[in-house]
Amino acid sequence: MSGLTGAPATGDAARPKIEVVGLAKRYADVDAAQPAVLERIDLTVAENEFVSLVGRSGCGKTTLLNIIAGLIAPSAGEVRVDGKAVTGPGGGKGMVFQQQALFPWLTALQNVEFGARTRALSPAARRREAEQLIDLVGLAGYAERYPAALSGGMQQRVAIARALALDPQILLMDEPFGALDEITRIDMQHELLRVWSSRRKTVVFVTHSISEALMLSDRVAVMRAHPGVIAAEFRIDLPRPRQRTHAEIVALHDRIWRHLN
Amino acid sequence: MTTLATLLRHPQVQGLSFLAALVLGWEVAADVGVLRPYQFPAPSRVVEAVWEIATSGFPEGVKLTTHGLVTLGRILQGFLLAITLAIPLGLLIGWFPVLDRMTLPVITFARSVATLSLLPLAIVWFGTGELSKVLLIAYGCFWVMLGNVVAGVKYVDPVLIRAARTMDASGLVLFRRVVLPAALPRILTGARVSLGVGFMVIVGAEMIGTIRGLGALIMEARTFYRADISLAGIAALGLLGFGFAIGLGALERKLLPWHRGLEDVRR
Amino acid sequence: MSASVRWRDAALGGIGTLAVLALWEAAARWGGASPLVFPPPSTAVVGALERVPGDVLVGHVTISLQRIVLGFVAGATLGVVLAVAGGWYRILGNLMRPIVELLRPIPPLAWIPMAIVWFGLGESSKVFVIFLAAFFPVFTNAWKGVTGIDPVLLRAGQTMDLTGPALLFKVALPAAMPDIATGLRIGWGLSFGVLVAAELIAADSGMGYMIMNARQLADVGTIILGILMIGAANLVTDWAIGAVIRRRLGTWHPV
Numbered sequence: 001m002s003g004l005t006g007a008p009a010t011g012d013a014a015r016p017k018i019e020v021v022g023l024a025k026r027y028a029d030v031d032a033a034q035p036a037v038l039e040r041i042d043l044t045v046a047e048n049e050f051v052s053l054v055g056r057s058g059c060g061k062t063t064l065l066n067i068i069a070g071l072i073a074p075s076a077g078e079v080r081v082d083g084k085a086v087t088g089p090g091g092g093k094g095m096v097f098q099q100q101a102l103f104p105w106l107t108a109l110q111n112v113e114f115g116a117r118t119r120a121l122s123p124a125a126r127r128r129e130a131e132q133l134i135d136l137v138g139l140a141g142y143a144e145r146y147p148a149a150l151s152g153g154m155q156q157r158v159a160i161a162r163a164l165a166l167d168p169q170i171l172l173m174d175e176p177f178g179a180l181d182e183i184t185r186i187d188m189q190h191e192l193l194r195v196w197s198s199r200r201k202t203v204v205f206v207t208h209s210i211s212e213a214l215m216l217s218d219r220v221a222v223m224r225a226h227p228g229v230i231a232a233e234f235r236i237d238l239p240r241p242r243q244r245t246h247a248e249i250v251a252l253h254d255r256i257w258r259h260l261n
Numbered sequence: 262m263t264t265l266a267t268l269l270r271h272p273q274v275q276g277l278s279f280l281a282a283l284v285l286g287w288e289v290a291a292d293v294g295v296l297r298p299y300q301f302p303a304p305s306r307v308v309e310a311v312w313e314i315a316t317s318g319f320p321e322g323v324k325l326t327t328h329g330l331v332t333l334g335r336i337l338q339g340f341l342l343a344i345t346l347a348i349p350l351g352l353l354i355g356w357f358p359v360l361d362r363m364t365l366p367v368i369t370f371a372r373s374v375a376t377l378s379l380l381p382l383a384i385v386w387f388g389t390g391e392l393s394k395v396l397l398i399a400y401g402c403f404w405v406m407l408g409n410v411v412a413g414v415k416y417v418d419p420v421l422i423r424a425a426r427t428m429d430a431s432g433l434v435l436f437r438r439v440v441l442p443a444a445l446p447r448i449l450t451g452a453r454v455s456l457g458v459g460f461m462v463i464v465g466a467e468m469i470g471t472i473r474g475l476g477a478l479i480m481e482a483r484t485f486y487r488a489d490i491s492l493a494g495i496a497a498l499g500l501l502g503f504g505f506a507i508g509l510g511a512l513e514r515k516l517l518p519w520h521r522g523l524e525d526v527r528r
Numbered sequence: 529m530s531a532s533v534r535w536r537d538a539a540l541g542g543i544g545t546l547a548v549l550a551l552w553e554a555a556a557r558w559g560g561a562s563p564l565v566f567p568p569p570s571t572a573v574v575g576a577l578e579r580v581p582g583d584v585l586v587g588h589v590t591i592s593l594q595r596i597v598l599g600f601v602a603g604a605t606l607g608v609v610l611a612v613a614g615g616w617y618r619i620l621g622n623l624m625r626p627i628v629e630l631l632r633p634i635p636p637l638a639w640i641p642m643a644i645v646w647f648g649l650g651e652s653s654k655v656f657v658i659f660l661a662a663f664f665p666v667f668t669n670a671w672k673g674v675t676g677i678d679p680v681l682l683r684a685g686q687t688m689d690l691t692g693p694a695l696l697f698k699v700a701l702p703a704a705m706p707d708i709a710t711g712l713r714i715g716w717g718l719s720f721g722v723l724v725a726a727e728l729i730a731a732d733s734g735m736g737y738m739i740m741n742a743r744q745l746a747d748v749g750t751i752i753l754g755i756l757m758i759g760a761a762n763l764v765t766d767w768a769i770g771a772v773i774r775r776r777l778g779t780w781h782p783v
């Protein structure tokens with residue numbers, strides 16, 4: 001592993017980008033008799049890998065993602081990015097939140113531009129980049145709308161564009177398509193794959209949909225609750241785009257389902 | 262040592278000790294003469310003043326309880342008069358859109374009229390006695406209350422009304438069982454805000470033609486250069502206002518047990 | 529809202545207003561009270577306008593507005609600054625809280641005697657009372673805005689490399705704006721509410737002085753004119769402030 005640390009960023013897919021080591025989380029204000037929200041989480045995500053976390057709601061997926069993002073501190077263990085311990089948010093980790101988290105006082109376009117704020121771009125280039133991202137998520141024509149005037153699904157797409165505008169090496173997505181209708185959802189999955197393969201990002205993707213995880217990921221980590229642990233991991237070595245009806249997908253779906261119950 | 266450190270981490274402890282330090286600093290500064298006593302009488306002097314008003318009264322014979330009760334009485338009379346008129350009228354206006362549109366400009370303007378600007382008119386019309394003060398308070402309370410009652414009825418969620426209609430509620434039943442309860446939170450808000458208005462107006466109203474009441478007390482003390490008495494009266498007014506806020510909060514929780522859940526969701 | 533509906537509403541409002549004026553007129557003419565004490569609206573205002581010269585009137589309005597603006601700007605500025613600082617930096621907030629909670633229930637007018645003792649009988653004491661009237665509602669609402677902000681917005685800001693003051697100014701402050709705006713409007717209204725009492729402090733100018741002086745001359749017409757002027761000034765300025773707020777915030781926030 002040490003031989004790889006000097007390798008160029010486009011390098012070996014096996015190089016670990018994110019390492020979650022012995023992570024545990026217990027919210028301070030909660031009864032100590034309750035099981036911890038997260039316990040002994042170990043997870044390694046390779047550079048440019050697409051990993052999904054699936055699990056029932058309440059099993060700690062959001063908590064884990066927030067810790068990886070550096071938004072909240074773990075009770076034990078640590079998260080490393082490129083071998084360095086994460087101590088706070090920022091620094092090339094983009095995040096799409098489960099709830100609506102657009103700035104309501106900015107238009108869709110301004111929200112996306114805000115994401116590109118710290119990049120070394122001229123204002124004109126930044127605007128162009130934002131416009132492209134708005135197009136990418138299929139919202140051309142809605143750029144000047146304020147979030148309040150967009151549907152829940154549209155808001156979520158702006159949020160994705162905003163996270164992409166950071167041009168982050170790591171993209172953390174918390175049930176980003178949960179609020180979308182089935183049709184838009186499948187479109188968005190394709191878009192995400194396209195962005196992921198063209199812009200090369202390491203993605204940690206939280207979902208409660210097993211089939212969504214199977215369509216998108218290189219690897220699926222299955223979480224279980226009370227305490228939150230990673231119960232199993234599954235590698236999916238199939239080319240994309242994948243067929244829902246592919247025999248291996250169907251078989252994996254079945255196995256993950258059994259792990260969740 | 263460590264216990265002190267943990268104690269100091271409590272927000273309330275921090276705040277209250279800061280407050281205590283300020284009061285102590287004020288006391289010391291006043292005692293050594295840094296603060297002039299006629300401008301900033303020492304807290305200990307203010308406490309003595311409270312005692313003086315409570316026992317021998319200021320002006321002589323008019324005790325703190327009298328001042329407090331007189332003020333309270335005026336506010337309550339004006340407030341009750343106002344809501345007795347405003348609730349039925351507001352329900353009527355809120356329920357009939359035509360009435361609402363006809364009264365909108367008048368209500369809007371009457372609400373913008375500063376209640377205390379009516380003080381000279383009230384004196385000319387009703388003299389400097391109790392009636393003027395009560396009517397001024399009533400005026401201030403009335404428009405705030407009216408505006409809220411109207412809005413409460415007007416903005417009842419139409420879905421509730423439609424739902425009730427499907428259950429064959431109409432006319433008075435609909436009004437009493439659905440519209441009124443749905444409007445109640447807003448009506449109570451109106452009551453709270455208008456009581457606050459009454460509380461603000463009373464001090465101005467008591468500046469004229471009386472030596473009884475907390476407002477009169479603090480103004481009267483000034484003419485005798487008794488800043489300590491003024492401050493004692495101000496503290497009493499603050500306490501009264503605080504009491505009102507607590508009391509109304511409790512009343513609201515009692516009358517609207519179902520409304521709290523909504524508040525919890527918001528947070 | 530269609531144009532015809534708007535016309536109908538305006539017409540209904542006009543009818544209502546005229547009805548009130550007609551009622552007043554009738555009561556004054558045929559109610560038996562002396563027109564000196566209870567003049568009908570037609571003569572009250574007209575008579576007063578004849579007695580009080582126009583430039584004097586304008587002078588009173590100007591000085592009153594000046595006091596209100598001074599007091600309001602001072603109170604609102606301090607209110608926003610303290611509330612935002614205290615709401616954002618926990619230690620400051622902890623220190624501030626008990627003091628503010630202690631002072632808040634005191635009606636601003638109660639400070640008049642102390643204002644005189646502290647600032648004398650000049651302009652400052654009047655401005656101080658208005659300052660107090662503006663400060664508390666602005667402080668309370670701004671505080672609510674800053675402390676009530678949805679944490680996910682702050683987190684979103686943090687994932688986009690905002691920290692410290694940048695997070696405060698780029699996320700927390702805009703998010704608190706609707707509450708701050710509410711506080712500003714309430715504070716402006718209360719500033720007008722205390723004006724007359726503030727101008728009872730040894731004033732020789734201002735709309736409050738004008739009507740209290742007219743009382744001594746038993747000039748009911750001028751009193752009524754003054755009341756209407758204060759009301760109109762409040763209404764117009766509040767409307768203007770509301771329009772500015774709607775322009776700035778109405779695009780993204782339902783006002």
Ligand SMILES: Nc1ncnc2c1ncn2[C@@H]1O[C@H](COP(=O)(O)OP(=O)(O)O)[C@@H](O)[C@H]1O
Nearest residue numbers: 027030037055056057058059060061062063064
């Ligand atoms: N701020 C918090 N304080 C206390 N408990 C929390 C907090 N956030 C989440 N929890 C608890 O932690 C558990 C996991 O929550 P979360 O990570 O949101 O799960 P998921 O995203 O998988 O639905 C839940 O039981 C939830 O109640």
Ligand SMILES: [Mg+2]
Nearest residue numbers: 061062063098
């Ligand atoms: Mg979640």
